[in-house]
Amino acid sequence: MxxxxxxxxxxxxxxxxxxxxxxxxxxxxxxxxxxxxxxxxxxxxxDPNRSKIAAALKKGLSQLGIKEGQNVLYLGAAHGYTPSFVSDIVGQNGFVFGVEFSPEVARDLVFLSEKRTNIAPIVADANHPEEYKDRVLNIDVIFQDISQKNQVEIFLKNCDYFLKEGCFGLLAIKARSIDVSKKPKILFKEVREKLEKHITIVDYRELDPFEKDHAFFVCKKR
Ligand SMILES: C[S@@+](CC[C@H](N)C(=O)[O-])C[C@H]1O[C@@H](n2cnc3c(N)ncnc32)[C@H](O)[C@@H]1O
Structure with missing residues (x-):
């Protein structure tokens, strides 16, 4: 290897x-x-067909911003598939705070965190960072994978809340959750314009053929 x-x-x-x-x-x-x-x-x-970060790496991402020893705020942790790989990347000296709003789905995350002690499951709505701010610590990176209409606003709100200047925010976008009627390319351009008002974009990949109509933005807080 x-x-x-x-x-x-x-x-x-x-x-x-x-x-x-x-x-x-x-x-x-x-x-x-x-x-x-x-x-x-x-x-x-x-598997790049199961994880947007893996798909972005397969598409030639130049930087990820997640490193050993860091604390990652992971929004949309689901059953823990990608969080388990992020837990490998940050290692035993890092931590993954996995926010998931469905308690049924988060149950698997709880089982995973019993085996992987650097994952903390948090059942909460990522629209309300104030509700989990006391359950996370010194966030170095945010990754978000949430298929909601207001996914860009949720991401920017969390970046404002938790990220320090120069830190990375990673955003996986699902075009169809924002607007099914709009061409994904046009929508990705609009997302870019919205993000650029608040944050610097340092890399961008479209995730096909691994994840159809998805894009991945690597951003830095300024
Ligand atoms: C596409 S899945 C995430 C898959 C996961 N990132 C992976 O790669 O293993 C999106 C998840 O976001 C969760 N979600 C949707 N809206 C949310 C919100 N407002 N706050 C927290 N989680 C949310 C959903 O319940 C779902 O489990």
């Missing part, structure tokens, strides 16, 4: 360009993902 690039902490690739993270857990797979062992290390394969 070789590092994907020096820019990506704890992310690796094999000879076929499949993406892996080095697992922090000796427990094998959590989501039926393939696990490769090299010596004492275990590498978990990250």
């Amino acid at each position: 070789k590092p994907l690039s020096h820019k990506f902490s704890n992310i690796f690739s094999d000879s076929k360009n499949n993406i892996f993270t080095k697992s922090i857990s000796k427990e094998q797979s959590f989501f039926d993902e393939k696990v490769v062992r090299e010596g004492n290390d275990f590498f978990r394969e990250w």
Whole structure:
């Protein structure tokens, strides 16, 4: 397994360009993902068809902004698939605060956090950061994957609330949740214009063919 690039902490690739993270857990797979062992290390394969971050990496993202030891605020944590890989990236000295508003879905996240002690599930609505501000600590990066009409506003509100100057905010956009009738390309342009009023965009990828009508923005707080 070789590092994907020096820019990506704890992310690796094999000879076929499949993406892996080095697992922090000796427990094998959590989501039926393939696990490769090299010596004492275990590498978990990250499916770009199941994760917008993995799709963005496959599309050649130049920087991710999530590094070992960081605290990540993860909005839209769902059952924990992508959060489990983010938990590998930040490692035992970092932390993933996973916000999910469906209690039924968050139950799986609770089970995951019992195995991965650097994940804290938070059942809350990401529209209201004031409700979970006391349950998170020193946020270095925000990642959001929420398919709601007001996903851009939710992201900007959380960036305003938690991010320090120069820190990364990562946003996965699902065009159809914002407006089904609009062409995704036009919508992505409008999202860009809206974001640029508040934050600096440093990378952008459209996620097809892995995630149809989705885009990924890498932003920096200014
Ligand atoms: C596309 S899924 C996330 C998948 C996950 N990021 C992954 O890759 O494993 C979106 C999740 O966001 C949650 N969600 C939607 N609106 C939300 C809100 N306002 N606050 C918190 N979570 C929300 C949904 O319940 C759903 O589980």
